[in-house]
Amino acid sequence: MRLGIIGLPQSGKTTVFNALTGGAAPVASSGGYGQDTHVAIVKVPDARVDRLTELFNPRKTTYAEVQYTDFPGVGFGSRDKSEAAWVGALRTVDALVLVVRAFANAAVPREGPVDPAGDVEKVHLDLIVSDLGIVERRQQRLEQDLKRTKQAERVPVEAEIELFKHFQEQLEAGIPLRDVEISEEQERAIRGFQFLSLKPVLLVLNLDEGQLPDAEEREQTLLAAYSHKRTAVASLTGQIEMEIAQLGDEDRAVFMEDLGIKELAAGKIIQRSYDLTGLISFLTAGEDEVRAWPIVRGTKAPQAAGTIHSDLEKGFIRAETVAYQDLIAAGSLSEARKRGQLRQEGKTYTIADGDVVNILFSK
Ligand SMILES: Nc1nc2c(ncn2[C@@H]2O[C@H](COP(=O)(O)OP(=O)(O)OP(=O)(O)O)[C@@H](O)[C@H]2O)c(=O)[nH]1
Ligand SMILES: [Mg+2]
CATH class of the missing domain: 3.10.20.30 (Beta-grasp domain)
Known part of the structure; x- marks a missing residue:
């Protein structure tokens, strides 16, 4: 499973990426926003694999893996050619992890007050604009094709034009393509376009420590403001979880106990991403290897x-x-x-x- 981390500039994307991967990519880029893309592969924590390893004592244990990519914070709705390279990579991910700032931190400037729902809406519109560009170009192509197509063979071309017109109307009304009812056959036909607004979205609310007690309520408020199909929410204290993720195992346990953190967000975020993308795991177990295998439900x-x-x-x-x-x-x-x-x-x-x-x- 490949997950793309997106969000507004300075929302904490790289911090969350580090928290999820135990990485140390540079955060808080001074002088302009981070334009680098970071990639890391992490093991999917799976208590069943741990338990089976105890039971079978195999030579090898293999967990399922997730690839995270931390994308730059601006521009995927733009038509600027120089941005095409990384937007192409974003189009290949299985789901979007949308980092949303809830933390206050006066040292990190932003225009206006902290506004999670408003920020999500901004990113949402960028996704829509990006897809709209593809839909419009495709329609123009099809219109030209139609002129060259013999009368008897026009039906499928006309049907596709109709579908893309429908997409255009929906997108222009702000409706993401994952909310649009289409047949399985149509779904297969449009898969190659890799529409961004068709991808499942996990909203990840990036909290301050002081916001932890009402994390659940904040999550639900955000989800209610962005209620779409295949959309879910999670939260974490990005800064703290990044620091914990960078510690060795022993220090980590002590630090977590001090802070009263029972479980890191990394596992929860992977689990919700699995659910969103319809993935499950089956297991194989023997003397040689205990292993988790992700498959589509x-x-x-x-x-x-x-x-x-x-x-x-x-x-x-x-x-x-x-x-x-x-x-x-x-x-x-x-x-x-x-x-x-x-x-x-x-x-x-x-x-x-x-x-x-x-x-x-x-x-
Ligand atoms: N207090 C607090 N500050 C945070 C948290 N997460 C990120 N920050 C701060 O916010 C700033 C931006 O964090 P980054 O992780 O670099 O954000 P980004 O979205 O990757 O930024 P760009 O890549 O430049 O768009 C840094 O100064 C972080 O220390 C958090 O959970 N709490
Ligand atoms: Mg960054």
Whole structure:
């Protein structure tokens, strides 16, 4: 899963990026806003993988991974060619992590009072403008194509023009494309355009320590002001979590206890991003390796096997499957088998989150 961190200049994007990745990218760029892009890959914390590792004592443990990219804070709604490079990269992410300033910090200047909902709206309009540019160019292309198309072959071109006209109207009314009802077929047809307003959005409210007690309320207020499909909210104290993320394990535990922080936001943010993008994980466990495999919810057993290796999909026979909770309760695969919880699932089986799976296949 690839997540793109966006937001207004000086909202704390790089701070949040560091908090989520344990990185040390330079924050508070003096003299102009940060124009660098930072990339980092992090392991997806997964207590099930930890537990299975204890149980199987494998040679290797592999967590799922998430790639975060910290993008510059201005300009993706602009038509300036020089910005095209990084906007192209932004178009390839699976979901947007929109950092929103709630912290006060007088040392960080901004025009007007701190206004989370207003800031989200500004970024939202940039996303809309960017998509509108694509929609308009596509329409012009199609209109020209139509003139050259024989009467008998015009229907599909006209249908696409209609669809893009509809998109244009919606975008002009401020409606993101993820709110527009389209068929699965249309969805496939437009996937290549990589529209920004079609991507799921996780709003991340960047709080001061003093704002923590009413974090939940602040989150809900923000979400209510930006209620769209495939949109969710989370919050963190960016500054503090960045400092904690940069500490060694031992210091981290002490620091967190001092501050009364039970859990870092990184795990929560990844979990909500999984939910938003419709991802789940199945697990494999044995002496060699314990591993989490991300798949799209609804994936059938053979295709899930294919994420491990294409041979496993081609030669798929069946998937020996036990729910994670059942395996833990049983204490071992053989005990789960005795209890009848190790199921033999065929080609039409839909993998569930937390299924511990052994694929049987023919070579
Ligand atoms: N008090 C407080 N200050 C913060 C917090 N997060 C960021 N800041 C400060 O806000 C300023 C900007 O932070 P950055 O993380 O560089 O923000 P950015 O969005 O990456 O900025 P640009 O890349 O320049 O657009 C820095 O001075 C940070 O120290 C926070 O949670 N609390
Ligand atoms: Mg930055």
